Amino acid sequence: MKKLLVTLFIALQLFAMPSEDIDIKIWKRLIYDLSLKEYKIYTIDKKLKDILCKIPGITMVENCEYATLIIESKKSVVEDKKCENIPRLSNNYRLLLTHSNEIGAFFWMKGRPTIILSKPRLERFGLKVDIELQDYLEEIE
Template identity: 30%
Template sequence: MRALLFILICIRTVFANDVALESAIFNKVIIAVTTKEYPEVYIYKENKALEQFPGKLKIVNSCKEADIVIITTLKNLPEACKEKILFGTRYSHLRDNRVVGAFFWQKGRPNILFYKRRLERYNIKLDASFDKYIEK
């Protein structure tokens, strides 16, 4: 009974938790971008949602091992990361041409945005459900 109560409390916590949902969105996007079921991800520098709930993502310790890099800043980005697919967490990250897309808050709502040319540069093909998030 006590265990059941614990489960119920945890479920309430998990699903009342924006962090878990944020991770689910990252999972969805990163799996689509990398076309891998269990992509390897390097986080530069921190992302509480993915660190807490990695889901299907394997968090790695260096850019070398990574399929994609989630960036919270572009400042002092390690050289090894620059060759990888970069995905931003702020609208301002998209000002850098190397960043293919971003998941960010703006104007009071969460947004996902990709640039078509940048996706093409990395030969990334997203399925039709992503069309509304791609700017031509």
């Protein structure tokens, strides 16, 4: 029920504002609800970078080594081996399934915003999520 309310809250907001604003809101919630020590984000996806820049309190870093979180898309996967131990989020479900460092994803599926977080991977990185995101946890190894 609670999950439904959260989803409805997100859903109601999304149809009332431009899609980029919705993306900003959801990414903001997703990032801030992870128990990160610092919010230093690295991405090479220009579109994602434009969105993430608009989230207050987030520092965009130019080198993935300094990041506490990497956000990637299907077309811009960070291949740097030095950054293998940094948790990642993506905007693609298939990427989440195939890359073991992906701790979650936010993407649009059939006109609906979808958030999925991998419980085992979050544990592996020693991360916890806010209670409101608990319902989005999945057993994706």
